[in-house]
Amino acid sequence: MNIYDISKKSNVSIATVSRVINGSQNVSAATRKKVLKVIEESGYKPNAFARGLGLDSMKTIGILCVNIEDYYFSEAIYHVVKSIHRNGYDSILIFTGDSLESKSKNMESLLSKRVDGIVLLGSSYVESDDKDNDYIRNAAKQVPIVMMNGYVDGENIFCCLSDDYQAMYDVTSALIEKQQSNLIYLYRNLNYSARQKQKGFEDALLAHQQEVRNYIQIPSGNVYDVKKALEELQAKGIPVGAILCADDEIAVGALKYAVTHNLKVPEDISIIGYNNSKLSICTNPEITSIDPNIIDLSSLSVKMLMDSINGDITPKKSLISAKLIKRGTTH
Amino acid sequence: MNIYDISKKSNVSIATVSRVINGSQNVSAATRKKVLKVIEESGYKPNAFARGLGLDSMKTIGILCVNIEDYYFSEAIYHVVKSIHRNGYDSILIFTGDSLESKSKNMESLLSKRVDGIVLLGSSYVESDDKDNDYIRNAAKQVPIVMMNGYVDGENIFCCLSDDYQAMYDVTSALIEKQQSNLIYLYRNLNYSARQKQKGFEDALLAHQQEVRNYIQIPSGNVYDVKKALEELQAKGIPVGAILCADDEIAVGALKYAVTHNLKVPEDISIIGYNNSKLSICTNPEITSIDPNIIDLSSLSVKMLMDSINGDITPKKSLISAKLIKRGTTH
DNA sequence: CTGTTAGCGCTTTCAG
């Protein structure tokens, strides 16, 4: 069942059928009605591939995401996909893992599927050696790319970021100004976002003449590994007054450590998570967390991509500010 | 840059280029090498639309998911998408929301994009009035459909389910046999899965001559709403000895209730979650939860779809058994 | 307002 069948059954040319399908104004009401009736009765659906071939677009956006280690990504995917759909596009989702080779290969794959744009979801798409980001710059020669929570400079690359640096700077400063000392920063990996957070933390310490030290990486991000890492710190006799975490799961681990060792929270020790995910309200006390405003971030990212696709002017970089949600693990 | 360009540059016909691209055996080693070299040098990528038009397939699977209210869905999406990718297909992901109209419309949309198969992710794709499932049966006339954690009878529909009934029956029975009484079941909505759980719960009570009552629905599934619901129960003087929950978030709410009211867990009250998500290890004590084995469920679902696409024999229905993960909220 | 026709880029017979 194709456009020729419809054209025969309704005694008009395929061009007219095509016009009806695409809602063109240049069709008389009578003809339109007649054709529509035939289409309806025969249950005809246009072939998307043929249309795609002609228009060189199937109205599809590719989304690359490393994984969903952190629930943050799940939520981001949800909002991004919904937002794309609202714009009349579909989403092809691919999980690439963290290897550069896989990222690059899957980018190619999206390109060969002729997507109309690409979303790089999460900070892990910024390689620390900027040369390694060339695969992004090359891809951007074909379609616009928006990096959600990452920044790479290049033509046709648009970046939408949560202002992690500022959020972390502010929170750290506030803590210090409340006479909190012995702050430490816990992170999972040093992707772009985590580096921004660390820098905010560090700069705040420097600005308040505090010693800068004690970043601890917990690669798994696992609750028990976090606990273990803190116990090792304790064993070394290193005092800990406040723990700032790169995500909520780490914060949960920190709290588990505190509770296990009968430390009073927040009296003996303060804990601050990041992402304001559901995890932060599961614990007792509930965890103070920084909300990166993921819905806005997602919507804006997609908006930037759409603007670029539609040829509207689009900023190279947008920042969304994060805000602190105070709960039981801080004063 | 298309197949004609390559054909010219390498002095062969487009047919030969096509053969090289598709790894056909009917090409001499020398010709293959020559063509491959040109392709390499020119960075040529076949046009997926044109190929799709000819083959009537772009090797794409559509995934419909209601939302990610429960993190369970996030994980399912992750594993399903990865598994599809491993099979050489791409995934188009759409969030439909819970309305029948939207589900049906988006199903149409997938069909018109000529996907090779469809995954219906989650129990919410089973409408309680079976006539409402006709849109699934109709779609299945075009492409195979696999329902992950749902069951609808129909040609070309394959169902892959977690054995929620049995898991709940077993857990409830074990509880009763340990002299636990006053069991209640908390759920978010009565989708297929939640109904199976409820039935397992109910049958176990009946089998042990216990009174069947106290199902409570908390539509939001929200931690605080769960707590409130339990407080209302308490106010009514209804005793609660054990709480079985349809998901972990509800269990977290139940635990929050217990902790707030200084009930000893598990001495005064037992709590069992469902899904064995990260949420279950955030709390103190950590939550005993039923693990639906989501990785296996995802892989098997995709395998069934692939088998069906490839014309291999495929069972109409497969069950994956769940297992109890004991933690601190039960004896 | 409507019809004719030339692509879009690839796969796949069919000949040779």
Add this chain to the structure above:
DNA sequence: CTGAAAGCGCTAACAG
């Protein structure tokens, strides 16, 4: 082993 040519179903420019 290789090439010529006929589609696949649709859009859009052009002619009327």
